[in-house]
Amino acid sequence: MKLSKLVGAAKELAVQIPPIVDVNVTGIEMNSKKIEQGYLFIAIPGFMHDGHDFIEDAIQRGAAAIIGEKAVNLSVPYIQVTDSRTAAARLASAFYGFPARKHKLIGITGTNGKTTTSYMLRHILSEAGYSCSLLGTVAYIINGEHKKSSHTTPDPIKLQKLLADSKDEFVIMEVSSHALDQARIEGIEFDVGIFTNLRHDHLDYHHTMENYFRTKASMFMKHLKKDGHAVVNQLDEWGVRLSNLLEMEQRKIFTVGKSVYNHIQLGCIHISEKSSIQLYHSNKKYTLNLSFPGLHNGYNAALAYAAAKTIGIGDETIIQALESFKGVPGRFEVYSHPAGATFVVDYAHTQDAVEYCLKSAKQLGAKHISHIYGFRGGRDPSKRKHIVEASAGMSDSFILTFDDLNGINGDVMINELEQLAAHYGMGKGKVISDRTVAISEAWQNAKAGEWVFITGKGPERYKEMFSIPARSDQEMIETLLMDQSFSLQDATADFQ
Template identity: 35%
Template sequence: MKLMELLNNTTYKVLQGEADINVTDIVQDSRKVKPGDVFVCIKGSNMDGHDLIPDVLKAGVTALVVEKEIEVPIGITVILVKNTRNALAHMSCAYFDHPAKKLKTIGITGTKGKTTTTYMVKHILEQSGIKTGLIGTIEVLIGEDKISSVNTTPESYTLQKYLKQMVDAGCEAVVMEVSSQGLMLDRVAGIEYDYGVFTNISPDHIGPNEHSSYEEYMYYKSLLFRQCKTGIINIDDDNYENIIKDHTCKIESFGLSGKADLRATNLVLYRKDSILGIRFHVEGTMNFEVKLNMPGEFNVHNALCAIAICKHFNIQIKDIIQSFETIKVKGRLEVYNTNQPYSVIIDYAHNEVSLKELLSTLKDYNPKRLVCLFGCGGNRSKLRRYEMGKVSAQLADLTIVTSDNPRFEEPADIIADIVSSVEKEKGNYISIEDRREAIRYCIENAIPGDIIVLAGKGHELYQEIKGEKFTMDEREILKNVFEQLK
């Protein structure tokens, strides 16, 4: 492909050579360079691509895209741009023939709820016959193919590659999580979303190599609404006006507020055997009853958000209702059907805020006992151990302290830190280092009416110990325990 065709939507200056040359591929990772490629010099937090130019020249690159003037041998084309990340995104769009324009694109941003909502949307659309791709924190789904995620929002070249694969696989739509990092680092530049969605916002991702302040975090979230045709906003969030400030799209709203275009009323929690859920009425721009087999009021917001999106696809109400009765999101308040008179929940909660929200939500179901099993990751802040121990001691009737991803720390040392906090709060607890045995203990000692929470692992299918990842799927552990108990 001609380099100048890749640069069509980028302002640039040719410092050396010419843009009317053929290039075989676009590369930002110096280890993947092949003869004939164009190398885009990205300045990252740990490494500057400009420093790797000698290496990529040896590998046979044809052209370089840079942010500053450089000296290289005659015969190498050098393109100067203001922002190489932005240039990479637009070049990648062109390289893969603008796949986003061939799909209905849904971008969801927010601190919480992105993952759950993307799966809800995909489930509803596909149940209605609309083949839909998904890009998010857990995985990328393209037809039957599942690809593990590295970033919530992939780097721009990888993102465009996935979108092209979705088009080739016959997808009509894509729903994706759009992180603040993805917006800040131009990973989604060049895409005009059909629907941009805001779930909620709270302080997060603030610190070195992320965002310098809450205000900056909020600003980058808001950029999605200058990059979409229709914005769908949670009006219940206190910061929704800041999120839509300077928006360039049509705005619609959802929430529990009477001001919302689409709203939920008459919320009723329900519990049947091991299943926890919530019923509510949808009114405003649509009118029907929903039975959601997922617990918690915040899942009402997620469901409303999904409905607000899917109504643009002319989905029949009966199909939406049926979809919500069967939806399950891996590791996000995932109800494991035990066929017993007690409930087991698998959730990714791995910090104080998320664990507190999880346990508070489940207490509303008035369990006989709320049993919380969790550990903490090694080689991470010790403060998290004390905070989570405190929360569990305060809200759970019994805390099972176990191992999570100990990494290069000794599991017993991590457990001791957690236990010290639980004891300080005078919480009931036992400690079982082996997570499999801890889960077995929970099931063997469950009593009718219990709600048992397995917190921290969620969608993860491994346990990281001494630099090695060992297979661990809590669903398989539960299955084995129940089979043995029979």
């Protein structure tokens, strides 16, 4: 594509557009190491590195033109803009032929439940005969092919390329608050937007819950089509606030909650080895029997049901699809221990997500509840005490361990974990820094009727090197299951 034509997509962001040597642009990149001959390099002022420092490297690698925010003189065409992040999204969209326009787009945002709701909704669409791509935390699924996920919401250039590659009619996207704040979805408009909830998270980035909420709300205020539907969970105050904002804008809202005024009204949710959920819609009562437990999964199913209704899918198809849905990797993933205990791997990393998990175990008759989890270095430390308090209040014992240190000194993290366990742990907790050793100890000591939750990472791979050569919580459990040396001596004794 000619540079002059491409630049038109972001001309209002240009400080000025100089006379352009009309080169042919063969690709777009924000990483100078990925530049090839004829590429356009966009310099982004990042949080760790400034892309402007890599302009010369990009030119040496063959960049035909540069976009950036600083005033510089270069040997190749350079266009200065006021916001290179927004420019990157708009230029990528233009370069790939505005691919969002060829799909029906569903965006899902919120603190918890995005992944499970997206997988549920994709399953419903597939059962209804639609092809559907999915972009989220666990994987990017394009044309039925699974690709490894790099971010919950990919960077704008990768996002536009994935949309261009997709031949599916629908695309479901998990939309993170970081993606919204960093203009990754600039220029994209959703046919359906789903709000799951808002909980204490990412305040290291957003600083206050109000800022966090405003960022999440921007998906609906700026990126929902004028005739699009907003599906909103009103089980928390933030969902009610979002609904009020959207009503002022006279937008189409479809609400889920426990009030008679909600479009989808939640009735009884019965938790056993499966979950039975009662829904009321248009004066009709429906019962959903999910194949996996969890109060939170009942809420996710209700949101998926509501979204499918706005698309026009029939009740019978939705219910049959939800009842045949088998779950999501790393979301309440259950493993049976040889002694009769139950191990659960879950992504839960906020207070309410942890509470939902542990509450589900109580409802399922757990005789003893153990919890293994840690905190990532460099992330929001203000939520940690709340999670430890919640775990101590609902479990019989817990182990604090390492997650991803992200450059934080291990001794510093151990000291913090020990202080948290001592101050908030009610005498129930201890620290084992090696995550694989912590899981192994829980496995060796597990007894019949015990539930052991390993939370915080779900399907994510470890960044740290641990004693046992497993690369994820799932892989660690599978390693223990295959270990024939495991002894059942004393482990089969039930809890009295």
